[in-house]
Amino acid sequence: MIELIREGYKKRSLQWAISLSFTAISIISIASMAIAFYSHSIRTIRENTIKENGQIVDQVSWNLNSYIRNMMGISDTMYYSVIKNTNLTNEKISKEMNLLYEANKDNLTSIVCATGDGAIVAASPVSSRKAGVDLKKQEWFQKAFDEIENIHFSIPHVQNIFDNSNYRYYWVVSLSRSVELTYFGSVKEGVLLVDMNYSGIEQMFEKVNDGGVGFVYLCDSDGRIIYHPRKKAIYSGLVMENNLEHAKHPDGSFSETFDGEERDVVLKTVGYTGWKIISVTPASELALDMGQMRNYLIMVAVIVLMLIVLGNYIISYVVTDPIRKLEESIAYLEEGVANDDVMNEEDIFIGGSHEIRHLGRTIKSMIRQMKKLTDDMVREQKAKRKSELDALQSQINPHFLYNTLDSVVWMIEGERYKDAISMVTALAQLFRISLSKGNNIITIHDEIVHARNYLNIQKVRYKNKFTASIDIDPAIENCATIKLIVQPLLENAIYYGVEHMDGEGEITLRGYEKDGDVFISVSDNGMGIPEETLSTLLTDKARSRGKGSGIGLWNVNQRIQIYFKGDYGLIIESELDEGTTVTIHLPKIPIEEYRREEGGK
C-alpha cells in the first residue's frame, strides 16, 4: 500500500505533490486542533454542568431543608407547646391544632393526634374518619414508636384516614412522632401525625427539572423514590433508575454507566431525614447541547481547510509554475533536437524566483555552448570532407595530365607538330579553366568549354575514333556548376564506351533544363555496362576499381552532393550493346546568385 502511494506520488507533478503534502498536513493539524478543542469543550461543559448541578442540588437541599424544618416546626410546636402537659380533654388542643393548620394549610394535608391504640384525639381539618381504618397498621404509626424521640418521615403515600368526598385522594409525606398524652394526670403513649402535601415537594422539584439538562430526584436513605420526574414510569417498570445504588453512595459527584448510558451524578443528603437529592445528567443530553457547537466547529474547520487548500494550491502554483515552464521549454528543445531542428536557446524559459531564473540562464548558457561546439564540429567535418574531395579532385589532374602528355609525346614522335601544338594549347586552356582563380564553382559555359577542350585533346589522341556532338541550352550556360564534373564523364565514355569502336563511336554531350533543374548528360553508344557493375558505380567500392584512376564517377557524385545536397548527383542509365548515358542533375542557380549567397556566408 505504502509502495503504491509512493509510486503514485512519484508520477504526480511537483505542484500536485507540494499541494497534497501541505493539504494533508493542514487537514491533520486542523482536525487535531478541532478534536482537541471539541474534547476540551465537552470536558469543560461537562465540568460546568456538574458544577451547576451541584449548585442546583445545594439550592434544592436548602429549600427542602427549610420546608422540612418548617414542617418539623409545626410538629414541635404542636407537641411541645400544645399537647405536652395538656389534658386531652382540653379544647385547647383542637383549637391550637386548627390554628396551626390554617397557618400552614398550603403545605399541609392534615394534623392528627392519635392515642397509642389508634383512636384519634384531635385532627385538623375536621373530617370524618374512614370506616374500618386501623391506624395502628399504618406504617407511619408503627415507625413513630420505632423511632421514639425522633420524627419519622414516610415516603409518599395516599392518605388513608379520612373519607374524602368526590373520590379525592391525597398523596402525602407523613411526619410522625411518638408523643406523651396527658389524660387526667396519667401519661399515655400517642402519635402526632403531620401530613405534608406531597405536591409541595413535587412542585419544588418540578421547578428545578423544568428546562436544563438532566433531572433531579429524591429518594430516602433506603433508596425508595420520593420524587422522580418519571416516578410513575419507574413504578410501572418502563424506566429504570439506579436509586438503590445512589442511596448507598456518599455525597459528592461521580460518573456512572447505567442501563447502557453514561451519566454524571451529583448527590447530597438532606439533614435529619437522610433523604438524598440526586442530580443525574445523561451524557447523551449533554451531547445534544453540544451538537450545535459541533456543527459550527465542523463548518469553521471546513471553511478554514478550504481556504488553506486554496492557498496551498495558489502557492504551489506560484512556486512550481516557473519550474514547470522551464521543464516544458527543455522538453520542447529536446523534441526539436530529436527532429533535427535547429537548437534555439531563446526558447528556454527564464522567470520565477531568482533561483529558477539562475537555473534557466545556466541552461541557456549551456545550450549556447553546446550549439557552438556542435557548429564547430559540423564546420570542421565539412572542411575535412571538402579537403578530402579537393584531394580527390587533385587526383584528376595527374591522371589526365599523364594521358594528355602521353598523347603529345606520341604526336611529337609522329612529327605531328601542329596537332601537338593544338593539343598543348587545348591543355593550357584546360588548365586555365581548371584553375578558375581557385573557385570550385564555375559557369556551365566554362565547364562545357573545358569539356570541349578535353574532347579535342582526346580526339587527337584517339585519331578521331569517335565523333562528339555538344548541344547545350543557352539558358543554362550562366548557371553554376562544380568545375571538372563533365570531363570525367567524357573520359569514361571514351575509355569504356567508344575506345575500341574504330570510328563508329559517338559521344553526345547535352545540357538542358527540366522541372526547374539543370541536367547535363553524356551519352555513348558503346557496349554498355553490365547491371551488376552499374549498381556499384556510385558506391564507395567504385574507388578502387578499373582503369586509370578509377575514381571519376564516384568523385563527381560525391562532390555534387556535398556542394548542393538534396537529391542532386549522377544518374546512370545503360543498356548492354546499346550504350550508356550518365546525367548530371544540378539545381538551377545562376552564378551571380550563388556568389552572392557565398559572399553572404
Place this chain on the structure above:
Amino acid sequence: MKRISNRPFIGAAIVFIAFIVIMLLQIGGDEANKDEETRVSMIVYGDDSERWENMRQGAALACQDKGADISLITMLSENDAAEQEEIIGREIEDGADALIIAACSSERIREYIDSNRIKIPIIFVETMEQLSGKIIDISSDDYRMGYELGKEMLDSESDIVTVAVISENTQRDSVALREKGFRDALSEGQTGKIINWSGNEYENLAGTRVFIQRSVVSEATDVIVTFDNSTTDALIDALSNLNMDRKVYSISTSNKAVYNLYNKDIKALMYPDEFSMGYLAAKYALDRKDAQKMYSGKEIEYRIVKKENMYDEDNQTLLFPFVN
C-alpha cells in the same frame, strides 16, 4: 506552454458551497424542527377526560422524551362510531403526526382505518383483534383479566350465589374478551344462577344507569359483574340511587370504582396499568424501532385489587395517579 487547469478550483468551490448549503440547511432544519413539534393525537371514546388521565400521563411522558406534543380528544358520546371516525379524519387533516386510538367500536373503526389507507402511525390502546398491516394495539391481556376476575369471584363467593353479568359495550373487542374470559372461568367452577344483562348500547352513562337500575330491581342477584369503566360507574350510581348493596366484581380504572372499592360495593377490582399503555402507545407512535427494541414482548400489567390491599405500596401507585 500548457495553461493551468481550472478544474481543481471549480471542484473546490463546488465542494465548499455544497458544504455551506448543507450546514445552513441542517441548522435551518434544526430551527424548523423546534418550531414544528411532532403532534400525537389521542382519540378516546366517552366524554370524560378524567377517565383517561392516567393513560394520557403515560403518553405525555413518552412524548416529552421525544419532544412531541400530545393532545387528548374525547367524544360527545360513549359509543358513536361515526363521531369517532369523523374525529380521526379531522385530526389527520389537521396534521397529526400519529394517532393513538381507544376505539368505541372495534369493528367500525378497524374498517374505517383499513378503508382509508392512513399513512401516519396508528396505535390502538385496548385490544383490537384482526388488525392489518403495521397497525398494532397496546393492551393488557383482556381475556386473562376476565378469566382471573372470574376465578377470584369463584374463590370468594359461595357456590350458590346468583351472578348478574352486565354485557355492555361488547362492540369493543377488549370488553368482549374480558367477558369471554370471565364466563370461561365461571364454567370451570360452581356458581348459582347466572343472569345476563345485555343487549343495550346506551349513548350515555345515564341510559346505562337506568337500564341497570331496572335490572337490579327486577331481578334478585348477589353478585354483579362489569367489564368496563362506564358500566362500572353506571352500576355504582344505580346501586347508590337505589340505596342497595350488591357484591360487585369489576374491571375498571375509574376513580369512582377505586373509591367504592374501599368504601362500598366493589369486592374486587381488576385494574390494568393504563399509564404503561399510554406510554408504550406513544413510544410506538413516535419511534417504533426504539419502542420495539425496549419493550418488545412486554405485557401490560394488571392487578386484582381488593379493599385489603389497595393501599399497599405497589397498588397505590397504580390506583392513584400522582397528580390529582
